[in-house]
Amino acid sequence: MSKMLRRSFLKKSAVAGMFMGISAKSYNATFAAEAPSERVRVGMIGVGNQGGPRNNMNYFINNIEAMCDLDTHFLTEAAAYLDKKAGRSAVMTDDYRRLLDSKELDAVVVTVPDQWHALMTIEACQAGKDVYCEKPLTLVIGEGRPMIQAARKHKRVVQTGSMQRSGLEFELVTNLVQSGAIGKVKEVNVTLPGPNWIDHAKSSVPDSSPPSGFDFDRWLGPAPARPYNKNRVHYLFRFYWDYSGGQQTNFGAHHLDIAQWGLGMDDSGPISVEGTAVYNPNGWYETPDQTVMKYQYANGVTMNCRQTPGTQSNKQGTEFIGEKGSVFVWRGGLVASSPEILKSVEVPKPLVHTGSVVTLPDAEKRYANIAHVQNFIDCVKTRETPAADISIGHRSATVCHLGNIAVRSGKKINWDPQTETIVGDADGAKWLTKDYRAPYSLS
Structure with a gap:
């Protein structure tokens, strides 16, 4: 500004x-x-x-x-x-x-x-x-x-x-993948939930004046000017392109982040992505109801990302498939294709290990949140690099955005992760930036 x-x-x-x-x-x-x-x-x-x-x-x-x-x-x-x-x-x-x-x-x-x-x-x-x-x-x-x-x-x-990034089950799955416990990774499957806009908004409503005590113009900030609508603000902002990128950048920023971490791609990313999307038939919100995306990495790994309404929480997460087996992680635990895979690493407490399954007790369900904030506080004191440093956040967000660009443009997007540019598509490159409403400016 x-x-x-x-x-x-x-x-x-x-x-x-x-x-x-x-x-x-x-x-x-x-x-x-x-x-x-x-x-x-x-x-x-x-x-x-x-x-x-x-x-x-x-x-x-x-x-x-x-x-x-x-x-x-x-x-x-x-x-x-x-x-x-x-x-x-x-x-x-x-x-x-x-x-x-x-x-x-x-x-x-x-x-x-x-x-x-x-x-x-x-x-x-x-x-x-x-x-x-x-x-x-x-x-x-x-x-x-x-x-x-x-x-x-x-x-x-x-x-x-x-x-x-500070969750024990996610650290464990990363250790398993990077230690070679499942062999060379061939494929990654990421499952995201469908939008929960309807859970909060119920139905569409007409534009209106902002309620007293809410500065809507400053809330918009650099986003385009438009009339106030209660179904576009607060939590519901996630489902409009001017303010966010739907569940692709909401839960995708978690589960695609774990894919990046497991693949050792924190300073890189995929080389292409293509996909399709299905939208709300009534047009109540803008971001997709369902998506199917296919990413390709230079090392030959294919990553499939699907947004599927009705997917239970323990089915939302990241699966790594290797030459020796597979492992799927969600918020609360992980499951390997065989008990042998988990024998190669130590399972830390309070995680509970039974056969091919590892779970986080319900009493510890906030472990990751608490640990992540504590990691930040500790790094403020020590000046060390935090668990999800800004450079990691940028790379993981990039993967999310590339998927959205592919489904919105209807094109296969070829990406150079080194120069961070869309290759051979001048029109596609326009999706990399966004005009800010005057007088806001990034410079």
């Missing part, structure tokens, strides 16, 4: 009193309080849904010093939860730049619609803040490199919220 626009926002927030529900005296006292030397002080940008009390707030609860959201309902709910859970308050604002400008915060958690990820992450790095940015890291492939460059230039720790 331009310096002029930044000054405009800060001027607006100062005049309008954007720090809601807290006096200037309380604000200064909150941020002036000396923090323990080992405590990483965090500002939450976005506290609804994934960023709210049922998700990220829980995992950062002991580090939260400030919270930001454009919906006063979410801010009120988050403040009440912080008081109940931790017995304290935080600075509340609807202008994230206040958090970036504070010298009393070490890091920010970016949990907002995807169209904002690049701008907020880059600005946070420029402001000297470490960043935990939710997945998918980008809205389009072309945003990834500028984000990485900002992180490296300003020496920032940036963790992508692909928390399966």
Whole structure:
């Protein structure tokens, strides 16, 4: 965003009193309080849904010093939860730049619609803040490199919220595949769920005025201007191209990420992808109901990715098929084609190993989330590279985006993972970037 626009926002927030529900005296006292030397002080940008009390707030609860959201309902709910859970308050604002400008915060958690990820992450790095940015890291492939460059230039720790990278069952399957337990990998199958738009929206509704207390124009940010519709915002943003990429970039950012990890492709990717899609017959949302995609890697591995409505949670995941057998991993466990495959590695606790099956006890179902956030906090202190470094998040998001480009364009996409370009298709290359609404700019 331009310096002029930044000054405009800060001027607006100062005049309008954007720090809601807290006096200037309380604000200064909150941020002036000396923090323990080992405590990483965090500002939450976005506290609804994934960023709210049922998700990220829980995992950062002991580090939260400030919270930001454009919906006063979410801010009120988050403040009440912080008081109940931790017995304290935080600075509340609807202008994230206040958090970036504070010298009393070490890091920010970016949990907002995807169209904002690049701008907020880059600005946070420029402001000297470490960043935990939710997945998918980008809205389009072309945003990834500028984000990485900002992180490296300003020496920032940036963790992508692909928390399966910290899940024991996923680490185990990666060890199995890379150790050769299933032999040379020939094929990978990734299964994604269908969209859950209808679970939340029920049916279509007409456009309307935004509700009081929700700044819809700033919520849109760099996305195209359009009338407010309650079925396009908050969780439902995931199913509209202006803000996200459907389940391909939602669950795909998890399960395709594990495929990349297992194949040792964290600094590379496929060389081609083609596919087809089926869309909602009523046009209630834009992203696909079903997809079938075929990726090809230079080492000969074929990866099939399918989005299938009605797929049970324990059938959503990543399967590696090798010359000696196969292994399938989902959130909660993995199953090998034979018990012999699991004898080659040590199964860590609290995973439970029985024959060819490994499961994570229900009591540990949040293990990956907790471990992933702790990994970020630890890396902020040590300055080490986090489990899902921004470069990994970019490469995994790229795989997701390439699949969407293939089904939207109706073409086979040939990809050069070294130069990160679409080969021999000038029209296809246009999908790599997206115009930002003025006056927003990535530069």
